[in-house]
Amino acid sequence: MRKTLIMASLALGAFTARAQAPTAPTQNANNKFEQLGPMLPTPNTFRTAAGAPGKDYFQNRADYDIKVTLNDAEQKIIGTETVTYHNNSTDELRYIWLQLDQNLFAKGSTGSVTRTGGVNESGMSFAQLQNMTSVRERSQQQASDKFGYKITRVTDGKSNQPLKYTINETMMRIDLPTPLKPGTSYAFNVDWNYFVTEYYGRSGYEKFKDGNSNYFIAHWFPRLCAYNDVNGWQNKQFLGQGEFTLIFGNYKVAITVPSDHIVGSTGECQNYKQVLSATQQKRMAQAATSKTPVVIVTQAEAEAAEKAQPADVKATKTWVYKADNVRDFAFASSRKFIWDAMQTDVYGDGKKIWSMSFYSKEGNPLWGQYSTRVVEHTLKSYGNRTIKYPYPVAISCHATAGGGMEYPMISFNGGRPEADGTYSEGVKAGMIGVIIHEVGHNFFPMIVNSDERQWTWMDEGLNTFCQYLAEKEWDYNFPSRRGEPQFIVDYMKSDKAVLSPIMTSSDNVINLGANAYAKPATALNILRETVMGRELFDYAFKEYARRWAFKSPEPADFFRTLEDASGVDLDWFWKGWFYGVEPVDQDLVEVDWYQANSQNPEVVKAEARAEAxxxxxxxxxxxxxxxxxxxxxxxxxxxxxxxxSYDPYAVTDADRKKYQDYLATLTAEERSVLEGKQNFYTLSLKNKGGIPMPVIIRMEFEDGTDSVARFPAEIWRFNDVSIKKVIATNKKVTQWTLDPFQEIADIDTENNSFPRTSKPTRFQLFKQQQRFGPQGQNPMQQQRQGTRPPAQQGSGRN
Known part of the structure; x- marks a missing residue:
């Protein structure tokens, strides 16, 4: 409805919209815009108020000299290690803690027996039972001595005398013979062995019909827990969901495997001349100068090797690897591996980095075409927005059909075509996406070394955000499934009873994928595109990576750095998106239309006549x-x-004179307001969801043009429930739309327009209509069979 403003005084200052008064205290006004304050730890000399490491910041380290043997016939790991632990803290340590992650699979472990679920009264088949029970749970059904570590020796590094130790499920405490003083080191030895489990998403073996297995060996050796200024010892039990909290060190690892196995590993191989054939060495030399992948071990060579059976190969080879300043170590081994590589100047600074892939023939043709190129792209994309990749190599290994897992310089990734070599668009995009994600983890948390056992989002969320950006840089039309605000809406509108704040300990999060991956990635995208802008965000994000590279940040360090480096107060954002579970739901309740009363009798009386x-x-x-x-x-x-015969709407000479006398009192600027027929609209807005967010509104004008107005989230600071906002335009607005570009993850778009618009609900007229062609075939298979591929209905993935 249009309303007319009658102006007794037309001074422009008098027409400034009156600011809303703060609301009554019962509405808790301003709370959402108060500083985080006591919710964050008090800054100190270890971690500053700016979010940077303080002058007393420290981190302990551990150096490892390991010899390990993979027994292919028994599928067993046998290892011995000498660990040198450096106490860089200001504290005297009477004992040290190590992680025994393989004990997750020991019968009766907390991670196993606390898994919940139920059986309904309709019962289930044995096959259903097997499908619903995870690999790690099935492992618990084995004999009690089948899985988990067998520690056979713990001794002093110099005297070789036994050390007292205590195993508490996935943790082992070693009592030191004398307290370890600040600034000193201590060396000790550990011998161990364990049986490798089936691949369960993080490590294990995948067995093929030909009798051979691909091994992906991780969290395979007793490794030091972190000790820091925040938690002391981080010795929370490994329950399977919260990942790993680790410290940096230098590694020398000798890996003994069957002589026909190919090994990919963290670090640089020190003895290629001893483990590769002359032909393979020549191919490596060619790959060192190639801008495209060179095959080191061909598919034909891998197929010939896989004809052997594990029990038939008695001879062994030892691959020696060295890795400096890494927080972990993993390797992959198989006689089935194809291997391609290229060494390129990723950043144009003269430093060349190896990009490599290891995969069995079951991964082709996808892996041979894409994997190594995607590795190189990931290093470039992530390095440009964080720090340059500091390590000499990055490896992608093909592990089963889906999922992925990351370790320094090496990752295990899914994405497998059909047996006939065809694949769907989803499988291809899934493979590329997971390689980007897992290789990207080299930056978070392998370099920016966050506490994964406590804060999954600090590595998964930040990494998923960078993955989303790298996917767009790989292909503008890449079907990313996380990052865009609209993709998180379904999760945000869930029942609050099943929602956890992002700031929830990793093992206690419900729906980890949405909570710790998608929601923080979406939040960062919103910060970059809508709240801060790309320039401010990119600078601050890069500063966070620079400050905390090869160090261990906490959430407050991330929050404070982004504010410190950008000059943007984001406490309201952290409170809403990271500490709460409220959604975004802005409601454009009403729009009132006003025009200044021009007092021109020709206009005023004509309008009055028309209205009458x-x-x-x-x-x-x-x-x-x-x-x-x-x-x-x-x-x-x-x-x-x-x-x-009287016409009350006729304009008289007296009317005209009065109007001219009025005009003579106005300035030129004041006259322009009247003559321009300016429109004033009062928008009534409600924050129904709870999170205050910027207000973005599109105005569609009667002449067919449009315009977008943007107001920062602080528009809600005096009233976070409902506000009014005046917008002045020279043209009449026919339609108003909130969040027109889907920027803020609004969970209800039905209330985003004024006047309200509605869309029809589609119904299917005929039952069982075959709209998409034969089921179970991908478009490549259909094309091979001469059938027409189904029409594409968009390229999104679930």
């Missing part, structure tokens, strides 16, 4: 007009007087 005619144009008046000549006044002129 509109009001009187009723159905009764229309029908009575047919007999208006039969009225008394129409037939008897003596019943007429002055008012029968």
């Amino acid at each position: 005619q509109r009001r009187m144009n009723t159905i009764s008046k229309q029908r009575d007009a047919l007999k208006k000549d039969e009225s008394v006044v129409a037939q008897d002129s003596t019943m007429r007087d002055f008012y029968n």
Whole structure:
């Protein structure tokens, strides 16, 4: 509805919209915009208020000299290690803690027995039972001595005398013979062995019909827990969901495997001349100068090797690897591996980095075409927005059909075509996406070394955000499944009873994928695109990576750095997106339309006439007009007087003079407001969801053009429930739309328009209509069979 403003005084300052007064305390006004304050730890000399490491920041380290043997016939790891632990803290340590992650699979472990679920009264088949039970749970059904570590020796590094140790499930405490003073080191030895489990998403073996297995060996050796200024010892039990909290060190690892196995590993191989054939060495030399992948071990060579059986190969080879300043170590081994590589100048700074892939023939043709190129792209994309990749190599290994897992310089990734070599768009995109994600983990948390056991989002969320950006840089039309605000809406509108704040300990998060991957990635994308802008965000994000490279940040360090480096107060954002579970739901309740009263009689009276005619144009008046000549006044002129011919809407000379006298009192700027017929709209907005967010509104004008107005989230600071906002335009607005570009993850778009718009609900007219062609075939298979591929309905993935 249009309303007219009658201006007693037209001074422009007098027409400034009056600011809303703060609301009553009962509405908790301002709370959402108060500083985080006591919710964050107090800054100190270890971690500053700016979010940077302080002058007393420290981190302990551990150096490893390991010899390990993979027994292919028994599928067993046998290892011995000498660990040198460096106490860089200001504390005296009487004992040290190590992680025994393989004990997750020991019968009766907390991670196994606390898994919950139920059986309904309809029962289930044995096959269903096997499908619903995870590999790690099935492992618990084995004999008690089958899985988990067998520690056979713990001794002093110099005297070789036994050390007292205590195993508490996935943790082992070693009591030191004398307290380890600040600034000193201690060396000790550990011998161990364990049986490798089936691959369960992090490590293990995948066995093929030909009798051979691909081994992906991780969290395979007793490794030091972190000790820091925040938690002391981080010795939370490994329950399977919260990942790993580790420290940096230098590694020398000798890996003994069957002689026909190919090994890919963290670090640089020190003895290629001893483990590769002359032909393979020549291919390596070619790959060192190639800008495209060179095959080191061909598919034909791998197929020939896989004809052997594990029990048949008695000879062994030892591959020696060295890795400096890494927080972990993993390797892959198989006689089935194809291997391709290239060494390129990723950043144009003269430093060349190896990009490599290891995969069995079951991964082709996808892996041979894409994997190594995607590795190189990931290093470039991530390095440009964080720090340059500091390590000499990055490896992608093909492990089963889906999922992925990351370790320094090496990752295990899914994505497998059909047996006939065809694949769907989803499988291809999934493979590329998971390689980007897992190789990207080299930056978070392998370099920016966050506490994964406590804060999954600090590595998965930040990495998923960078993955989303790298996917767009790989292919503008890449079907990313996380990052865009609209993709998190379904999760945000879930029942709050099943929602956890992002700031929830990793093992306690419900729906880890949405909570720790998608929601923080979406939040960062919103910060970059809508709240801060790309320039401010990119600078601050890069500064966070620079400050905390090869160090161990906490959430407060991330929050404080982004604010410190950008000059943007984001406490309201952290509170809403990271500490709460409220959604975003802005409601455009109403729009009132005002125009300044020009006081021009030619205009005012013409409008009044038109309005009077509109009001009187009723159905009764229309029908009575047919007999208006039969009225008394129409037939008897003596019943007429002055008012029968009086026109109240006629403009008189007196009206014109009065208007001219009024104009003479106005300035040129004041006249322009009247003559421009400016429109003033008062928007009534409600924050129904809870999170205050920027208000973005599109105005569609009657001439077919449009314009977008943007107001920062602080528009809600005096009232986070409902506000009014005045917008002035020179053109009439016919349609208003909130969040027109789907920037803020609004969970209800039905209330985002004024006047309200509605969309029809589609229904299917015919039952069982075959809209998409034969089921179970991908478009490549259909094309091979000469059938027409189904019409694409978008390229999104679930």
